[in-house]
Amino acid sequence: MRILFVAIAESVHTARWLSQLSGENWDLHLFPSDIGTTPHSDFRNLTINSFFKGRLLGEQSGVHRTGVYWPFRRGKGRIKLISDRLAPNTATESARLARTIRSLKPDIIHVLEMQSSGYLVLEAKRRLANFPFPPCIYSSWGSDLFFFGRQAQHDKRIRAFLAECDYYIADCQRDLSLTLEFGFKGKTLGVFPTAGGYDLEHMRQFRQGGSSSSRRVIALKGYEGVRGARALVAIQALRMVSDLLTGFELVVYLASDEIRATMSQLSNIKGLKITVLPYSPHDEFLKLMGRSRLAMVSAIATGPPMPCWKQW
Incomplete structure (x- = not known):
C-alpha cells in the first residue's frame, strides 16, 4: 500500500496521525503544504517530498528526504520565489505535487486540512487532467469548514475541492452536515480526532x-x-x-x-x-x-x- 499524504509538515497533528501507520510496513509519503518549514520531529518511517532537502531527523526514525540540498540558513525563500517565477510549470508547489503524484502513482491520497493542503491538491489535479487520479481521502481540521466556509472568498474553492474527494473523515459531528451543505457526495468514514488519538x-x-x-x-x-x-x-x-x-x-x-x-x-x-x-x-x-x-x-x-x- 502506497499512501501520499498532503499536509502541514511542521504540525504535531500531522505527525501523530501518520504515526498510527508507521508500523504497518506501508510505503508512506508526505508532500508538505507548508513551504520552507521544518518537519515535525515525531515523524517515523516515511519519505518527505519537499522542495528543499533538509537534514534527516535521525537514522532511527526511518525518515527520508527528497529535494534540493541547501546547506545555508538563509536564502531558501528567495530561491523558491525565483524558481516559481522562472519555471511556473515545474517549480510551483502544485506543479511539483502533480509531478510527485504522476511519479509515485499512490494507491491513495490522504489530505489533512483543506486550506493549505486541499486547495493544493485541487490545483495539482487540474494539472493532471488526463492522468488516472487516485482515490482521495479528506480529513478535516476544526476550522476548515465552519470558519472558512462562512467567508465568501472560500466558498467556491471549498465546493470544488469536496467535489473531487471520494472519502471524508470528520473531527466532529458538526462538520458531517457541513460537508453535505457544501456538496460532498462521497462516502463518510466516521468522526475521529484531528491528531488521530492518544495513548x-x-x-x-x-x-x-x-x-x-x-x-x-x-x-x-x-x-x-x-x-x-x-x-x-x-x-x-x-x-x-x-x-x-x-x-x-x-x-x-x-x-x-x-x-x-x-x-x-x-x-x-x-x-x-x-x-x-x-x-x-x-x-x-x-x-x-x-x-x-x-x-x-x-x-x-x-x-x-x-x-x-x-x-x-
Whole structure:
C-alpha cells in the first residue's frame, strides 16, 4: 500500500496521525503544504517530498528526504520565489505535487486540512487532467469548514475541492452536515480526532492524585487570531472573576506575542501566579493538563480543541 499524504509538515497533528501507520510496513509519503518549514520531529518511517532537502531527523526514525540540498540558513525563500517565477510549470508547489503524484502513482491520497493542503491538491489535479487520479481521502481540521466556509472568498474553492474527494473523515459531528451543505457526495468514514488519538495508559501517569476540584492550576492556550483563536476573550473573562482566582496559577502555553503583551492586565490580580510555558515536549503539556483544574481554549470557530481531549 502506497499512501501520499498532503499536509502541514511542521504540525504535531500531522505527525501523530501518520504515526498510527508507521508500523504497518506501508510505503508512506508526505508532500508538505507548508513551504520552507521544518518537519515535525515525531515523524517515523516515511519519505518527505519537499522542495528543499533538509537534514534527516535521525537514522532511527526511518525518515527520508527528497529535494534540493541547501546547506545555508538563509536564502531558501528567495530561491523558491525565483524558481516559481522562472519555471511556473515545474517549480510551483502544485506543479511539483502533480509531478510527485504522476511519479509515485499512490494507491491513495490522504489530505489533512483543506486550506493549505486541499486547495493544493485541487490545483495539482487540474494539472493532471488526463492522468488516472487516485482515490482521495479528506480529513478535516476544526476550522476548515465552519470558519472558512462562512467567508465568501472560500466558498467556491471549498465546493470544488469536496467535489473531487471520494472519502471524508470528520473531527466532529458538526462538520458531517457541513460537508453535505457544501456538496460532498462521497462516502463518510466516521468522526475521529484531528491528531488521530492518544495513548490513554501513557496519559494516565500524568494525572495528579486526588479530586480535580483540589487543583489550583488554570491552563490557557495563548493563540490569538490564528484561524479564529481568541485568547484575549479568555483573558477578559478571567479579569471578570478576578476575586475567585486567589491561590491559583495561570499557565499560558503557545502564547502569541499579542498575548504575552496582554499578560500585564492580569498581573495585578491579587494572589494569582502567572506562568508562560515555553515550547516544551508533549509530555510536559500532558503534565500540565494532568494538574489543571480548568483548561481554557477560546475561538470563534474550531472543532473539539485538542487540550479538551487531553484534559478528559
